[in-house]
Each structure stands twice: as C-alpha cells, then as structure tokens.
Amino acid sequence: MAFPRQRPRRLRSTPALRRLVAQTSLEPRHLVLPMFVADGIAEPRLIASMPGVVQHTRDSLRVAAAAAVEAGVGGLMLFGVPREQDKDASGSCGLDPDGILNVALGDLAADLGDATVLMADTCLDEFTDHGHCGIVDSAGRVDNDATNEQYVKLAVAQAHSGAAVVGPSGMMDGQVAAIRDGLDDAGYPDVAILAYAAKFASSFYGPFREAVGSSLLGDRRTYQQDGGNAREALREITLDLEEGADIVMVKPAMAYLDIVAAAAEISPVPVAAYQVSGEYAMITAAAANGWVDGRAAALESLTCIRRAGADIVLTYWAADAARWLS
Numbered sequence: 001m002a003f004p005r006q007r008p009r010r011l012r013s014t015p016a017l018r019r020l021v022a023q024t025s026l027e028p029r030h031l032v033l034p035m036f037v038a039d040g041i042a043e044p045r046l047i048a049s050m051p052g053v054v055q056h057t058r059d060s061l062r063v064a065a066a067a068a069v070e071a072g073v074g075g076l077m078l079f080g081v082p083r084e085q086d087k088d089a090s091g092s093c094g095l096d097p098d099g100i101l102n103v104a105l106g107d108l109a110a111d112l113g114d115a116t117v118l119m120a121d122t123c124l125d126e127f128t129d130h131g132h133c134g135i136v137d138s139a140g141r142v143d144n145d146a147t148n149e150q151y152v153k154l155a156v157a158q159a160h161s162g163a164a165v166v167g168p169s170g171m172m173d174g175q176v177a178a179i180r181d182g183l184d185d186a187g188y189p190d191v192a193i194l195a196y197a198a199k200f201a202s203s204f205y206g207p208f209r210e211a212v213g214s215s216l217l218g219d220r221r222t223y224q225q226d227g228g229n230a231r232e233a234l235r236e237i238t239l240d241l242e243e244g245a246d247i248v249m250v251k252p253a254m255a256y257l258d259i260v261a262a263a264a265e266i267s268p269v270p271v272a273a274y275q276v277s278g279e280y281a282m283i284t285a286a287a288a289n290g291w292v293d294g295r296a297a298a299l300e301s302l303t304c305i306r307r308a309g310a311d312i313v314l315t316y317w318a319a320d321a322a323r324w325l326s
C-alpha cells in the first residue's frame with residue numbers, strides 16, 4: 001500500500017470537520033427556478049405530474065416570483081402557456097407583445113428590476129399548434145432557417161419585455177448566432193444568451209409536456225440529440241461558444257453528468273445544467289410513497305450536479321432548496 005497511514009474516515013468524524021473539508025458548495029444563488037405562466041386561467045392550475053409546481057396566473061406568478069427572489073434564488077426562467085385557441089403553426093402568440101409570456105416578463109421586470117436575473121425560454125413549442133419547436137415545412141420537417149428567423153423575433157420581443165437573459169432551447173443549427181445578431185441589431189447588446197447547447201431528446205421531459213399543455217405528436221429527434229452521443233454534445237457546445245453563447249447548458253442533468261463534466265472542462269463561460277421535469281417528478285413520487293427522503297434526495301441531486309461541474313442549476317426545487325439551505 002502506498003500510503004499505509006491514510007485513514008480517510010478521520011476527516012468525517014464530526015459535522016464541523018466534514019463542513020471544513022466539503023469540496024462542493026450548494027448555495028441559493030446557484031439555483032434558477034423555472035416557472036410557468038398561463039393565459040386565460042383565473043386560479044393557479046396544479047400540474048398533476050409535478051406535485052408542488054403550478055401553472056401560474058399573472059398575479060400568482062408575481063407573488064411566487066417575489067417569494068423565490070426573497071428566498072435567494074439566482075434567477076427565474078419563465079415559460080408561457082397560451083390559450084389553445086391562440087396557438088398557430090408559427091407560434092405567433094409568442095412574439096406578440098401582449099402574449100402571455102411577454103406580459104408576464106414585463107410584470108416581473110417592473111416588480112423585481114435588478115433584484116434578480118429574469119430569463120425567458122426562447123422556443124416555439126409552447127406556442128405552436130403542432131407542438132414542434134419550430135416552423136414545419138410542407139414535408140413535415142422542422143425548417144431550420146425559417147425557425148431561426150422566428151427565434152430572433154421571439155428573442156427580441158422577450159428582451160423588449162424585460163428579459164435579461166434569453167434561453168434558446170430548440171436546438172436549431174445556428175440559433176445562437178442568429179439571436180446574437182438579432183439582439184445586437186435591435187439594440188439589446190447586453191441581453192445575454194443562455195444556450196441550451198447540449199439538449200438531448202429525453203423521456204425525462206414527460207411532465208413538462210403536461211406543464212405547458214404541449215400539443216406534440218411524435219418526437220423531437222430530428223433536432224434534439226441522441227442520448228448516447230457524447231462527442232456530438234461537445235460539438236454542439238463548441239459551436240454555441242463560437243456563436244456567442246454567454247452560458248452553455250446541458251439538459252437533462254442527472255443522466256448526463258458526464259456531459260456536464262466534459263462541458264465544464266472545455267467551457268470558458270459558465271456551465272448550467274437543467275434538472276428537468278421528469279427528474280423532479282421521480283424524486284417527488286418516490287418521496288410521496290415514503291421510499292426516499294424527498295428533501296435529502298433533492299439536495300443530494302443538486303449537490304452532485306454541482307460537483308459534476310455545473311455553475312448554475314435550473315431546478316423546480318430552486319425556491320424550496322434556497323429556503324432549506326438558509
């Protein structure tokens with residue numbers, strides 16, 4: 001044995017020692033809370049597959065957002081849920097300044113100002129009647145460049161409404177460059193891009209589809225990545241960096257921690273990971289059955305996502321965890 005006197009347990013013997021030598025920190029500022037705001041509802045609507053998460057009304061969103069910021073979260077990521085009758089093939093209600101996401105961004109920007117980092121999901125799937133993340137051509141394929149043109153308009157509308165960070169999540173080629181140019185041209189050079197750089201076609205998004213009332217039939221495998229492809233994930237991350245991403249994100253988180261670690265290794269910009277709806281749902285369901293300690297499992301999962309290399313974690317536990325940690 002090379003180090004016969006080593007006894008690692010010595011450093012585990014008291015809580016104070018364990019605290020002293022803890023390598024990974026988890027602080028409220030590391031956590032971003034994804035929130036849903038729905039048009040045409042009078043009361044917050046429960047999301048059955050995500051107990052504890054709701055579709056907010058404009059008013060309940062303001063209250064919950066202020067409370068999350070008070071708890072110390074690092075930022076808020078907003079998703080809009082339009083009325084079914086407002087959806088169309090191009091997702092135009094996402095661009096409408098009076099559309100639900102844009103008015104809610106305006107509300108929160110007015111309420112919270114610089115007290116938080118306000119982010120918006122820059123994607124079309126919530127707004128399209130077919131549920132795809134882009135414009136579908138006559139052959140039924142998502143048209144990359146036509147979609148990017150729509151993303152630019154969406155990003156500019158969100159910046160105009162008060163978003164400090166836009167989050168393109170549609171996995172079109174060239175989306176970051178297109179949005180960067182569009183924001184600069186429109187007079188928003190300081191609005192940052194959180195690029196969903198390595199986003200995998202994942203069954204762990206299941207509950208999210210309920211959360212946003214997605215109309216998707218089929219799948220997203222022509223634009224989101226295959227779960228087994230690590231090299232391709234690094235290629236996507238590198239491209240987004242070249243295109244001007246300010247933060248690169250890996251999504252989902254727990255089954256993709258090797259990608260998070262690889263991203264942290266190569267990225268000159270902060271790395272985020274998205275602990276998605278299915279990850280939240282699994283732990284919450286197990287906890288409801290008494291099979292795991294929900295709070296402990298949530299905090300452990302978040303700490304380990306940080307350990308893998310994520311500077312920032314998007315998680316539906318952000319506000320709860322911020323309170324648990326303080």
Ligand code: PBG
Pocket residue numbers: 121123124125126133169170204205206207208209220275276277278
């Ligand atoms: C696309 C988008 C999705 C999620 C975030 N942005 C859904 C998808 O790609 O199908 C999933 C988030 C989650 O599951 O928590 N706008």
